Amino acid sequence: MKAKNQTPNHCLSPNEIESRLKSAGVQPTAQRIAICRFVLCEAKHPTAEQVKAWADLNFPKISLATVYNTLGILVQAGLLKEYRFPHTESSVYDNNLTSHHHFLDEATGELIDIEPDQLSVNLKLKPSFKIKEMEILLKGTRS
Numbered sequence: 513m514k515a516k517n518q519t520p521n522h523c524l525s526p527n528e529i530e531s532r533l534k535s536a537g538v539q540p541t542a543q544r545i546a547i548c549r550f551v552l553c554e555a556k557h558p559t560a561e562q563v564k565a566w567a568d569l570n571f572p573k574i575s576l577a578t579v580y581n582t583l584g585i586l587v588q589a590g591l592l593k594e595y596r597f598p599h600t601e602s603s604v605y606d607n608n609l610t611s612h613h614h615f616l617d618e619a620t621g622e623l624i625d626i627e628p629d630q631l632s633v634n635l636k637l638k639p640s641f642k643i644k645e646m647e648i649l650l651k652g653t654r655s
């Protein structure tokens with residue numbers, strides 16, 4: 513679920529991925545471009561293990577260490593966000609770089625983006641709390 517005003521990530525060509533990597537200061541190796549095709553385009557909130565499973569089907573010979581390494585580089589370069597949620601031991605990687613919230617479907621384990629305009633929060637904190645960022649995890653089921 514993407515906001516209409518967000519730059520569509522569906523789907524970048526290998527050339528676009530290459531120039532995005534270059535402008536972020538990341539050396540565009542074939543393996544990194546392959547991983548980017550999945551994590552910047554096709555996947556929603558994958559774990560490193562899910563990226564590895566995709567790589568095994570589509571681009572064999574990428575080790576789990578390379579997957580972790582590449583994901584770390586992409587996070588560092590600001591092309592992916594890394595989240596840790598209580599429902600999984602693994603980090604999930606998010607190509608939605610705008611500030612947003614998440615809904616965890618407890619029946620399926622699926623994480624769904626909740627855009628800030630879909631949720632309003634009325635904070636009643638003392639003024640001494642300086643809020644820098646707000647990321648809310650909603651949990652439940654959908655019908």
Ligand SMILES: [Zn+2]
Pocket residue numbers: 557606608612613614624625
């Ligand atoms: Zn998200």
